[in-house]
Amino acid sequence: MSPAVQPERRRLRLPPGYDPERHQEALARWAKDQLGPSWHIEMVDLASGVAYARRQVEVTEVQAEDGSVGCMEVRLASATKPTDAERVAARLEDQHPGWTMTAFDPWLGRAELARIPDDWRRARAAVATALGTKPWEVGIEARQGGGYRLRLPASYLPSRHDARLEEVATTVIGSLGWTVEVDRPRLTAEIVPGEPPTFPAVLPYPFDAPVEVMRLPVGCRLGRRAGELGPEVAVDLEANPHVLVSGTTGSGKSVALWALVGGALRAGWRVAIADGIKGGVDFLAFRPACSAWGDSLDTAADVITGVYQEGLARKAALKTTGARRWHDLPDGSRPPPLMLVVDELTSLIIPEPVPKGVPKDHPLVIEASERNLAKAEMLSALGKIARELRFVGVSLVGATQKASTTTGIPTELRENMGAHFLLGLRPSEGQRRLALSNPDLVPEVPAHLAEDLAASRGVGVYELDGVPAGVLKVYWATPEDYVARICP
Template sequence: MSKRRGGGFHVRLQGGLTYSEKYRAGIEEAIRQIAGREGWYYEADPKTGELDVVPAEPKTFPALVPFPFETLERPDIQKTPIGVKLARPGEIPEVLAVNWKESLGVSLLGLSGGGKTVTINDILTQQAVAGAEVYVIDYPAKSVDFEFAKPFLARFGWGCESLLQAAGLTQYLLDEIQEGGKRYKAFKEHGWQNMDAIPEGERPKWPYIFLCVDELSRLTTGAKNGRVSKNTPAPAIAEAIEAQTKQYILNNLVSIAAVGRAFGYHMLVATQMGSATTGMPPALRGNLGNKLLMGPRPSDGQKATAFNNGKDVPSVPDNVIEEGVSKGTGSSEFEGQESAVFKSFFPKVEGCTDTEALGLALAEKLGLPEGVMLEEYRESFDQSKPINKEYQRKVMSRIDFPKAEAYRRLPYLRMLQDQYEEAMAELAGDTGAVPEGHDDVPKAPPTVNGQPLDSPLIDASLLAKRMEAER
């Protein structure tokens, strides 16, 4: 080791340089001990086994990284910026962007409060402005996060009201790129191998598809093929329906992730933990090549499930946490890029919430659906006022995925539902009459594992009437 011109040291390592997160951490710890402070860094030459230890301030982030609304003027459907990488004070930070050509999918993991929702909404907004048809699937109780996006979703793009609806929407998107589907037939007839092969004049007919799936574990944990017999009781049938519906969701997502890239599909899947036991098997995880883990202090277990090589992915440094600027930070492992620590963009506009800022940007760039006024869209963000039911009716009439369509595409679920209705009718008796003297006593609904059987998944009575009327 010798002194370096300009300060610091020049070091020759007898054993040479071997890159790994553990090796890098060892060198950085040695630098901290030599320098007695954070921030000094090294520039290494693996060929010679030499490195320079350079005095500097530690890399960090600003308290807030503003969303680059200017990028919406020239959006790139194949490259979506999501935040910035660590940088030293005075440096211009490098932007971290998803390259969809490298992989059709992003897996976004992290515990609640880590910044997942803001990151998801940033990506969704940019994909929509870039021209993608946007579809959203979420657990019903959590779907309020996407209220801002409702006017800008594709027709039938909302799959958040029930497990049945989510399964139907995934089947609808998969059917489009399987034999017999419109997109499949067009690609086969013209010999298009990918979206780049489509002639300029034909491209408007075949826009990119962006599928956003949030709360995956709620949608797929417990998935299995439901098996029932003629004498299976109603509660067991209800459990079989739920398990089978989750299995359809999971199978369809795996298939879309495996073959969708050539057909112009982009997919973002978000959940808290990304293991097979929490609903993300290797068959899905492996095809989501761009991986993000939100949060400043993930455990080794979280990194192992989030990344292909968790030990080689850097974590948010201590100085960022100590400075109080770790909100919205995380680590990335993207196809074709070096792993990095990053901080997500935050859409900040004076007088607006983050979702309102994105929503108004979408309204400006894309316009609102016919019949939806800007003022009532603005009012939908005001939580001090009651929900405008007429506004909700207008936006949902276009995007709500029909339950009848879900049953048409998933006939086995229709059969299970019919069997459940028959079993419930037997429990209630042929007439369904209430015993005399009990007609004024509220009757507690039957439950499975504490959940009402008449959940949105299995309310087929109105559907049956509607289907009968359509005949």
């Protein structure tokens, strides 16, 4: 493609009284009025009273092979610098409505314009933003079967840009279920349309997978597209011993605790269950396999303080061995890890109102005070377990329904429970802030999934150390199923 017209220059007589300080812009406008929009002033010779104008854009129009997309090469003024790109693009696109600058090469003195459809242009701009580059550095064309084919700039870095490209594909250009496939050696990519991912009605617990002692499976992450399940979501209790499961009523908190309790028992953990509010009804089948069981306020308090004592004893024993952490102990001398499970955590520790206007020695007042004493004892022990027992092979796993800053779990306890699950489909902003450390980095359950009654059971979000936060569905199995599969 060679330019049809050679660069052209014209000599213009300067208007009388021309003052370069004040009239430079007016002169440029005047030159365009006199000669046409593609002309600009190249040089002014005040002594001779003349200016030289140059037509800086010479155009060769060609037709693309399919005949529908026009393309033209544009010669750039010799003084054009790389930093002029934006200005040149704006001017060329202004001069040629409907055309878009698709290449800019000041060293070769050329740029390229093409007639690209509006959606290509928008997609290209979004990709350029994601890559931190200029739109004309991204090549774009239609992909067979829908979506786009991209040519990526040399500055593309998988580690830096892949997540952003994915986000642009699923939010700006397409919707959930669209994917990006990058061909790294060729520096090309395809943005591929797709149906949004979803979950099956039930995700059976993976009883056949190998058991890992400190990594207990909870569920699966949402896949990237329809028909695809994401990777397994498991809590690494060595890195993050304490887990908080939040969610409104019926969101699947107890089922998530089953997965952790069942997984722990299968992996040889000792498990202590404290369910002083619902009397342990959701966990009855686990009872024979548990090492401690509390189904009333008093017995729950005993279980919780008992776990704290055991933790302290482990800490002391650890000190005598010289090891700093429980899992540094040699295999034979390590006591099994211990999981304390507390369902309905908030209800268990919120003090009850003491009846007013009743004598202090009335049985109602005495009873309420005693219950509140047990609650205070539990709150104190739970706080200490979460704060002090991190490296002794003790895990606190709690589930809670209520979320409020004034009542419920004190901030410090919540912060010490570092692995977070928030079950339920449409939690309020306030709930997200309480249940998650960085709610801004945690996605929400997509609307199409929330509307699907079967697929959305046991669905929520997770926030765990060392893996990107995401949407998950919790595995399903009953306590009876787990007990039947406990490894001998």
